[in-house]
Amino acid sequence: MRAIFRLVPVLVLLAGCAGAPVTPEPASDRTAAEEALQSGDYHAAARLFEGLAEQARSPQREEYRLKAAQALIQAGLAGPATRLLQSVDSSRLPADLAMQHQLLQATVVVSEDPDLALSLLARPAAPENETALHARFHQLRARAFSELGNHLDAARESIQRELFLTDIKDIEANQLVIWEALSNLSNQALEQLRVRPPPSVLSGWMELARIAKDTEQPAVRIAERIDEWRQRYPGHPVLEPMLKAIEIKSKALALQPGHIAVLLPLDGRFAQAAEAIRDGILAAYYDSAQRHNVTLRFYDEGSPDEVLARYDTAVNQGAEFVIGPLGKEAVRILAREEQLPVPTIALNHAEPSASESLFQFSLAPETEARQIAELAWLEGHNNAAVLAPAGAWGDRVRESFLQRWEELGGTIASTSEYDAEQSDFSDPIKRMLSIDASERRSMAVRDVIGRQVEFEAYRRQDVDFVFLAAFPRQARLIRPQLRYHRAIGLPIYATSHVYAGHVDPAQDRDMEGIIFGDTPWTLNAETSHAPLRQKVRTVLKRHTGSLQRLVALGLDAYLLVPRLSLLDSYPNDRFQGETGNLHVAPDNRIQRQLVWARFKHGEPQVLPRTLFAEPIEADDARE
Known part of the structure; x- marks a missing residue:
């Protein structure tokens, strides 16, 4: 699989791992091969390393073949890489080269067959003083667990990986991976699976994730809960900047608008679609403990010519946030407005938004x-x-x-x-x-x-x-x-x-x-809102087939309300919704990543x- 954006940094790491003592070779040939690999000319690098392997003795011959396989993987040529790796007898290699062989084999298959990758990575082939290799070992295991949807074990492997990291940037990136894995778990799972008491590092991460996911708490309470968490986990490895960012984001999530307006067509050809979206919004609203502090009011968006007047009416009646309209022409008219008074999630795609307050969210094919x-x-x-x-x-x-x-x-x-x-x-x-x-x-x-x-x-x-x-x-x-x-x-x-x-x-x-x-909703894929999904499906059985996707759209639109400013401010942040993994693109479109x-x-x-x-x-x- 040509997962270039994932494999390149990983394989560069492998390239830096030291090999066993080797037989001298023409320095110019090896230099040319290394330069080709570093410059991204992977086909040339593979060819040069294979040529060097033909002239070398063991174990240098195997080292060059591993380098050639690495280049082939980076070129997206998994088949030739696999055949080359199969030609290497790792049982006769020094421990560090044997582990490089092990890691390359797992890298080839981790996306398509994560179970096979885990079997290949049952135990490391080199001692723990090979820190770079062990860091990669746990990174690959975390990746395999993530592929299988086992987010808890993915987080556990990333925690193990951190024991072999020394660079602060690598540690920061690794902690983001831990956080993203645990963010995929529901509140119920975070409670039930946290079985070890402090000072367990994993339990500390899980409790912190549970605090951050609790959008029902008042903002002033978040700082208190994080201070209490610090006292229970005084030696926890979470970096202070990350802990501060979690606190800031959690407080932002607690600031739910007090009055939300929804513009949908109440009759006409889109009425059935609007009804499914409305029911998704209502399901999310009634599931929220903050619903008693939120006024939710529905308006008929009317014809495209009427949408601006209906929008103004909603705002004049106190709306602090607007969801809708749904019709493409109505969204197009709203998108041309240079100034919108409140944040707005339109439920269709049109031309780029003139106003920074307008975000476009849809299930566009x-x-x-x-x-x-x-x-x-x-x-x-x-x-x-x-x-x-x-x-x-x-x-x-x-x-x-x-x-x-x-x-x-x-x-x-x-x-x-x-x-x-x-x-x-x-x-x-x-x-x-x-x-x-x-x-x-x-x-x-x-x-x-x-x-x-x-x-x-x-x-x-x-x-x-x-x-x-x-x-x-x-x-x-x-x-x-x-x-x-x-x-x-x-x-x-x-x-x-x-x-x-x-x-x-x-x-x-x-x-x-x-x-x-x-969508995760349609395929019943695991998300943090899966329990809500099951409740909604039981109640809303009348929405069948493709209308279920629109129920999920409405549910996500409401759940995005307190999260929108964060997603807009932090481009790398994601929200795991029922329509997909969501983020805000630079053009103010809410993009969703599908489940396959x-x-x-x-x-x-x-x-x-x-x-x-x-x-x-x-x-x-x-x-």
């Missing part, structure tokens, strides 16, 4: 398409085939995917569109896979020789994967038709729209293997990779 491009890129694909429906929705999704894919450096092998009203998608599939061209060539040969020829059509071989934009009915038909047209084994990535929002193995068995992104799942036996299975991965930059594209 364009965002999902861009994230699919990033996932496919990180998983090592190069050439995309795109199959999308004709019409405005298909155009939007296709163009968003194509734009992001090309930004990352990917190649578009082919695109094809289909009529969503049909059931036979053979023609667009054949066009996408160039099977129709193969058939035309056969007909041309038959015409030339004047008789029938034995012929089997074949698909183009330069396609790595298919990006599919479809709703459940179409996806259930397209997947088996792709198999029929010789696309067996070709990965298929899709937006959340392929999934109806409820488990139905009988209907969805034909979508076997499709990978798609969706694959259909297996007709049911979506959450994939064992980091559920809330960070978006990648175009500069992370391969050299």
Whole structure:
């Protein structure tokens, strides 16, 4: 998997680990290889190190092969790296090289098979005086546990890692990892799993996370609770600046606006969607212990021409925060206002906001398409085939995917569109896979020789994967038709729209293997608000299918109210919501990171990779 943004700093660390005494080699050759590795020319570095290995004796030969494998991993070439690592017999290596071999093997598989990574990392192959290697050992174990959704053990491994760190910046970064892992746990889990008394370091972190997550406490009480925590854990390793930041953020979270207005269309074509969003907002409101201190009032957003007047009415009646409107045109009108008197979360995307007070939050399919491009890129694909429906929705999704894919450096092998009203998608599939061209060539040969020829059509071989934009009915038909047209084994990535929002193995068995992104709410993925989700689902059974995603949107919109200023002030902060892992982008759009799942036996299975991965930059594209 091409997780460049994760692997580069890790492998640089491995590069600095000392090897065993080695046989002399031409200094210029080794220097050239090291310089290629440091400059990011990983293909050249791998080639040079493999050349050095051919000329060297053991154990220097194995050291060079490990360096070559490291370069291949950084180049995104997991397959060749694995084969090279398999050629190294670690049982005959000095302890430090044996552990480097162990760590590289785990690095290759940790995203796709975290259980295998943990088995490879059952025990360190070198003594503890190899501090850099042991720090990496625990970092990889933490990563594997995180991939599996085991946030507690991920935090525990990061705490162990800190014992091998000396640089203050490394310690600060590691403590952020601990904090993020524990922030994924619900309040109930933080209470129940904290079984060891002070001075347990892990229990100290867990109690601190519990204090920070308690948004129901008054601001003045937070400082008192942190002082009490200091007395119970006097020797705790948490850094003072981080403790201060936790206190500041916790106080900010306690400052809930006293009057919140919600603008939604109460009738018309969006009324059903608005009702689901409203119920999500109400669920979050009634779950809050502070609800008695908050006035929550709903307004009809009216037509786009009326939205500014309705907004002003809400503010004049005391609103300190506004959620809505929902309609795209209404959001567009609000986005043009240079001054808005109170913070506002609009529930759709339009043009960039002129006012710093307006934030845009939605379940836009364009965002999902861009994230699919990033996932496919990180998983090592190069050439995309795109199959999308004709019409405005298909155009939007296709163009968003194509734009992001090309930004990352990917190649578009082919695109094809289909009529969503049909059931036979053979023609667009054949066009996408160039099977129709193969058939035309056969007909041309038959015409030339004047008789029938034995012929089997074949698909183009330069396609790595298919990006599919479809709703459940179409996806259930397209997947088996792709198999029929010789696309067996070709990965298929899709937006959340392929999934109806409820488990139905009988209907969805034909979508076997499709990978798609969706909300934690829909996929029942673990989040800190999972207990609330279960309560809401029990009560709001009338919202079925895709409407469940809108319930989650409403719930997150309300939960963001006290957190918005923090997310805006701290760009690296994240809020683990029910629509995804949320952060505020520089353009004031609230971006969400999806959870990834694959259909297996007709049911979506959450994939064992980091559920809330960070978006990648175009500069992370391969050299």
